[in-house]
Amino acid sequence: QLARNAGCLTLELPNLKVGAMRNRGVALADGEIIAFVDSDHEVALDWLEKGLNALRADARIIAAGSHYLPPEEGTWVQRIWGIHRLRGRSPREVDWLGSGNLFVRRSDFLKVGGFREELTAAEDVDLCHRLRTELNGRIICDQNIRNTHHGEPKTVKDFLRKEYWRGSSGLRAWVVSGFPLRDLPSFLWPIWHLLGGICGLALLVCAMIWQTPQLFYSWFIGICLWIAPSILLSIKICWEERKLRYIPQLALLYFLYGLARAAALFKA
Template identity: 30%
Template sequence: MLPTRTTARTEGCAACSDTVRVVPSARPAVDVVAPVAGDAALVRAVLARLRGLERRDGDTVTVVDNRGVGVEDPDVLVATAVRTSYHARNRGAARGTAPWLLFLDADVDPPADLLDRLFSPVPGEHVGVLAGAVRDSDPGPRGTAAERYAHLKSSMSQETTLARDRGRFAFAQTANAAVRRSAFVVVGGFREEVRSGGDADLCFRLAAAGWALERRPDAAVVHRNRTTVRAMLGQRFRHGTGAAWLAAEHPGALPARRWPGLLAWGVRRAGAGVRAGLRGDRDAALVGLLDGPAVWAFELGRRVPNRELPAAGRARRGGPSAPGGPGAAHRSDGPPDARDGDGPPLDPGPDGQ
């Protein structure tokens, strides 16, 4: 059935600016899956966000508890055999039967009409992935340095991973990505032994199998960024572990930068930040001072194996509710989740490095 034009208002959605959109009069059913590796309060909070989605017959929501924190609810699935977000996503996907899967991260806020927006227009039969938009939350001028930096750099934007110059290595982040179930099954789903980069790997394999990726810029979620610099750098470090793995698995994807030039570039950026601070330009100062450490953390992450930390390592970093690498413990650093570095590589940094 063809889409029909409908006037719709989205209230309270920072990611949605338009008020007139095309809504499919009939769209496929969708199984929504979000992995969580946090405490019971976070599991309940994520479940409440998913239940806020406008659903139609056949749609389901599943929160996958990757730590086993004891929340009993028909829409919560416990999957702790492998403590990675990709294992959790595979188990959540296997629970349903809808022709499409929507993967969301635990640290995003979706608008109520996200499902309708994703399927407007209705995708063709050759489309295997729909990349919804991801917009970093705006903390305002009083936000922490880490929050403000992520917002200014659009750190989680799908535009980073879908950029034209990526060519065959463009990919959709599982912060907001719909995947056709039949395509997902044919390629074997996510490779669940890795902590980071599984979304890119899935998209590369789907593209190799002949499936197309389409953007859905009007289907946007808002990403809640880390609130401390330590946590933000830990996230970038985890992204780096995934980048090294992807470069090995898919030659040509995410090549490493050269350290001598990278260090010099970081120092120059820090100098620009200091000068901006002396002028009273806080935003420019933050970007200049944090650009170097953010990219350095990413490149250093390449030196660490892309697999889940052993139990002892997790305990040293704050116990089983603290996924990921350095600085990711469940403190006041922002919402812990089961993403474990699923997001995009960092901003390009210095050209040619």
């Protein structure tokens, strides 16, 4: 309603997936640059200016944007996951950007066929992969293109649900993209958590049946190995970002992320 009141053309497409809805919007747009933003995002006053400047800074830049900022008064889940999302220097080249904060040339968008409409999620990952590989372009993350996502998960339960949904089309997007090796770590992480959970449960059942100390020791060591990658990754990121006191919380979210994405493998 706010968009209508401001004189904007709006579409109501309740039965389409998000990629299809965005494609319909692009089809009606006639500008040289397409700027994508979602309804639960709040952009800075200079958002358009910064986005256009970043995209036009170099002819090789094919898309520009930034990872979403957490709400200023956000919960600990939103703030801690923001450490992961906003890590690293800026501006820098990245593999992909979320379509809630993305600038791309209309001609380039159409050359690669737009968003894949069959994907429930990860349509932005797939689009960016095709922009990079088919057009040999660069995707730039510039944190000056400020965009706050008010729909970020507020609780652990919301976080699990959201990452499960986000991972629902991840495997399909990887397959249709031709199994790019640079995206392989994104799938090894949930597979590790899936196999670790299965092995841990099997060892626990065996230990309870046979009641041998060796099996209980093996189960304990297995659990430690299962959670070790989350702890080590959290230490690495928090060290780089000079936020060491958040290591436990970020490690927990990395572990839960792995569990949610592991469950999403079955949905995919």
